[in-house]
Amino acid sequence: MNPPGRPSPQPPAPPEADAPADTGAGGTGDGPARGPAGAPHAPAGRRGSHRPARRRVPLILLVPATVTALFALLPLVxxxxxxxxRGPAFAWDVVAADRTAGLLSNSLRLTVVVVAATWVLGISLAWLTERTALPAPRLWAVLATLPLAVPSYVMSFSWLSAFPGVRGFAGAAIALSLACFPYVYLPVAAVLRGMDPAQEEAARSLGHGPWRTFRTVTLPQLRPAAAGGGLLVALYVMSDFGAVSLMRYDTFTRAIHTSYRASFDRTPAAALGCVLVLITVLLVVAERRTRGRARYARAGRGTARPPLRLPLGPWARAAATGWAGLVALAAVAFPVGTLCYWIAVGNSATWQPAALLETAWATVGVAAAGAALTVLLALPVAVIAARYRGGLARVLEQASFAGHALPGITVALAFVFLAVRYANPLYQEWPLLVIAYAALFLPLAVTAIRAAVLQAPESLEEAARSLGRGPLRTLREVTVPLAAPGIAAGAALTFVVIMKELPATLLLRPTGMETLATRLWTHTDNFAFAAAAPYALTLVLIAAVPSYLLGRHRS
Amino acid sequence: MRRHRRIVAAIAGAALLIPAAAACGSDDSSADESSGNGAGSDSGGEDAGESGGETLTIYSGRNEELIDPLIGQLEEATGVEVTVRYAGTAEHAAALMEEGENTGAGLFISQDAGALGALSKAGLLEELPEDVLGGVDEAHRGSAGDWVGISGRARVLVYNQDLVEEGDLPGSIHDLTDEEWNGKVAYAPTNASFQTFVTALRVLEGEDGARDWLEALQANDAEAFDGNGGILDAVNNGDIEVGLVNHYYWYATVAEEGEDSLNTRLHYFPGGDPGSLINVAGVGITAHGGQSDAALKAVEYLLSEEAQLYFAEETKEYPLAAGVTSPVEELPAFDSIEAPDVNLTDLDSLEETLALLQEVGMV
Incomplete structure (x- = not known):
């Protein structure tokens, strides 16, 4: 994490192209992409006839990426x-039970609706905050990131206490959409911020209207970011338990939890978990397909100008502000208001700033360590995923995602199992907790960094190589600095999400260590909502810092 | 470009420094946690303190706010140095099973009998001596003699005083399926306590009897809630007339909001009705934790009058040790509850209960 006072961590933005970038480089393409300096929209990228032979992944990337992939596969072991x-027959019976198909279809229905909703919310807000003259864009940008810090339990609880009727599918869809849309907002806003306006201006000058320009020029460039964000949302929905449990919508994850809770039996839970892994792999493959071979780095020479903001007339301005306000109200003000209400009405309200501060500090420490490790592990995989094609690159990337749809409790138990047997001195010590965080949230960092590397012109790396830099030096001196905003964004995102992680924290934390999430759990478990609220509020407050820094970078 | 390099340097720096800082932080907190009792981690018998150095690690599925105040007294009474790890009962049970013979836990405090039964079945609990078992009624301990209940809770009906006259209260759960109660009953099918109650119903009235009752309840438009808290709120708000809950949830809400602000009261079903089942929270000594002596002292302390009264006052649960009665005046006497005649050890068929609940479409 960036300590305060450092230059801002930035979302996946393109390089401030100090050097001329003369090609539409930087796709998922394998080749050194020496294509003609053409419009980098998808069709151009699909031609690919000019592609040179596949490059080998240098060992300096391959070795650490393999380590990461094996590490991410540990829970699957x-x-x-x-x-x-109890034998494959038992596992098959669990998976093939009549109920499984129904639960799976429930989960998938919810996933489809939530992903669609987060695309609408995330892309519309990103466009408003980055490309229009919306008043106070920074404020809205922070508000659009903050829902990440609201535990889905709190989000669902506040909706339920206000509208008891929203239970079931609708309630779960609303709560999860509001909790997850920042996963789409952040990468899409970053792309919009860094996009070279030249292409849009060219389209306009050729007679396209603003809508057609958006549809044919802007939107295709948002596709990888939106697809990557959508994948994270989908995996979150598949793994979520808090919201669906409170909203009483029966999903696959609930069946896994029931297996732990009711029969204290880990075998059916594990069998069902394997199905989740399979679905994850399918989703990752699908997302990779949509990414295609398109390239998204800027075209043309010279430094990109900051994009123009669309002026808004009074009505459009009111409508835009109203929409952003409505989303912020539902996703941030509403849960925060609920927390304040808990403090106001409950007798258990206590004000212990020292304990709160200590807990907050411990949380920040362990979340920062988790974010740092996650980013370090994610970097080689993300660079390979962005720059190389072929089976090996694909397998490495998929491996880093494989466990992401598993419920936290399953991953936590996997680390209990492995640590107790093979790394007993680490068990219930903080390094193991940090390692578990990295395993849980690796894909968040991979996605953010991959997007940033994709936007960095590959030609600069080639230039470095042709000037005699080795792969390591090129990585250190060219790729990493160019992708720095994405690396920082991945770190910030992981940091915020780790802060609210509960199941793995409970089982793996050092004895006596408390985080804001565990205190929140202790008190709500005890019906002491007023005592719980300050911890949840602090969670949101701390998350506001990286959220603010994420939105600070302006081209 | 320079900015970016600094960002990367900052992240790399953080990657190296923050784990170290976190390490310091966690050292601090574990030292704080053991509040002057020396190193808190489960360092076995290594750091022999002045008190003889006996140490005990407890996994508690019961809430920290409840257990933590008792730990100081336990240490004082037994001379054992205690460390507690808190998590949910199911999570602890699963973790204990994963840890198996390598567990660092000496004692498990469970929120419900089911988790203890599962550990007992897996052979992970140690048999308790006769004198400990003898102090608790047979109905409130494990039949294999490897766990005992430490506090009891009763199933009750919570009702809204403005909507239901005391004289109109049902005499049995079977009345709740009558036309008179159509659309007026709240229940929590996914809640563990409700499921234990259904298990008791299956044991008492057979599979068909239980299925009939569940289907009749559903047909009578009873409303399903996710938990007891939601039921209490709904009954209190007048959204629904009555709800099936555990007795102590109501007292917890009273403690949070005050009795005067509540429109609800509790009703205990008479005559050994399944609706007034007694369930327990209990403890078991782990078979492989290697802390049997210290754990046994802790179990004895938890069954002592001091600890039993503490639970009774804090949670409004019923004391289970022989000879101890609850000091909570508003609570009906434990032996006045006409609980059904069913052994908790027979309530280990939760999977069948879940299958039944799924069959009738409740979960």
Whole structure:
């Protein structure tokens, strides 16, 4: 994490192209992409006839990326051991039960609706805050990031206490859409911020209207960011338990939890977890397909100008502000208001600033360590995923995502199982907790960094190589600095999400260590909502800092 | 470009420094946590203190706010140095099973009998001596003699005073399926306590009897809630007339909001009705934790009058140790509850209960 006072961590933005970038480089393409300096929209990228032969991934990337992939697969080792504990026939019976298909379709329906809703929310807000003369864009940008810090339990609880009728599918869809849209907002806003306006201006000068320009020029460039964000949303929805449990919508994850809660039986839970892993792999493959071979780095020589903001007339301005306000109200003001209400009405309200501060500090420490490790592990995988094509790159990337749809409790138990047997001195010590965080949230960092590397012109790396830099030096002196905003964004995102993580924290934390999330749990578990509220509010408050810094960078 | 390099340097710096800082932080907090009792971690018998150095690590599925105040007294009474890890009961049970023979836990405090039963079945609990078992009624301990209940809670009906006259209260859960109660009953099918109650119903009235009751309840437009808290709120707001809950949830709400602000009161079903089942929270000594002596002292302390009264006052649960009665005046006497005649050990068929609940479409 960036300490205060450092230059701002920035979202996946393109380089401030100090050097001329003369090609539409930087796609998922394998080749050194020496294509003609053409419009980098998808169709151009699909031609690919000019592509040179596949490059080999240098060892300096391959070795650490393999380590990351193997690390991310650790929970799956446990899963397979547990699932097959009573023989494949038992596991198959669990998976093939009549109920499984129904639950799966419930989960998938919810996923589809939530992903669609987060695309609408995320892309519309990103466009408003980055490309229009919306008043106070920074404020709205922070408000659009903050829902990340609101635990889905708190989000659902506040909706339920205000509208008890929203239970079931609708309630779960609303709560999850509001909690997850920042996963789409952040990468899309970053792309909009960094996009070279030249292409849009060219389209306009050729007679396209603003809507057609958006549809044919802007939107295709947003596609990888929106797809990547959508994938994270989908995996979050598949793994979520808090919202669906409170909203009483029966999903696949609830069946897994029931297996732990009711029969204290880990075998069916593990068998069902294997299904989740399979779905994850399918989703990752689908997302990779949509990314295609398109390239998204800027075209043309010279430094990109900051994009123009669309002036808004009084009515449009009111409508835009109203929309942003409505979303902020529902996703941030509403849960925060609920927390304040808890403090106001409950007798358990206590004000212990020292304990709060200590807990907050411990939370920040462990979340920062988790974010740092996650980013370090994600970097080689993300660079390979962005720059190389072929089976190996694909497998490495998929491996880093494989466990992301598993419920936190399953991943936590996997680390209990592995640590107790093979790393007992680490068990219930902070390094193991940090390692578990990295395993849980690796894809968040991979996605953010990959997007940033994609936007960096590959030609600069080639220039460095042709000037005699080795792969490591090129990585250190060219790729990483160019992708720095994305690296910082990945770190910030992971940091915020780790702060609210509960199941793994409870099982793996050092004895006596408290985080804001565990205190929140202790008190709500005890019905002491007023005592719980300050911890949840602090969570949102701390999250506002990286959210603010994320939106600070302006081209 | 220079900015970016500084960002990267900052992140790299953070990657190296912050874990170290976190390490310091966690050292601090574990030292604080053991509040003057020396190092808090489960360092076995290494750091022999002045008190003889006996140490005990407890996994508690019961809330920290409840257990933590008791730990100081426990240490004082037994001379054992205690460390507690808190998490949900199910999470702890699953973790204990994953840890198996390598567990660092000496004692498990469970929120419900089911988790203890599962650990007992897995052979992970140690048999308790006769004199400990003898202090608790047979109905409130494990039949294998490897866990005991430490506090009891009753199933009750919470009702809204403005909507239901005391004289109109049902005499049995079977009345709730009558036309008179159509659309007026709240229940929490996913809640563990409700599921235990259904298990008791299956044991008492057979699979068909239980299925009939559940289907009749559903047909009578009873409303399903996610938890007891939601039921209490709904009954209190007058959204619904009555709800099936555990007795102590109501007292917890009273403690948070005050009795005067509530429109609800509790009703205990008479005559051994399944609706007034007694369930327990309990403790078991782990078979492989290697802290049996210290754990046994802790179990004895938890069944002592001091600890039993503490639970009774804090949670409004019922004391289970022989000879101890609850000091909470508003609570009906424990032996006045006409609980159904069912052994908790027979309530280990939660999976079948879930299958039944799924069959009738409640979960």
């Amino acid at each position: 446990y899963l397979v051991i547990r699932a097959l504990e």
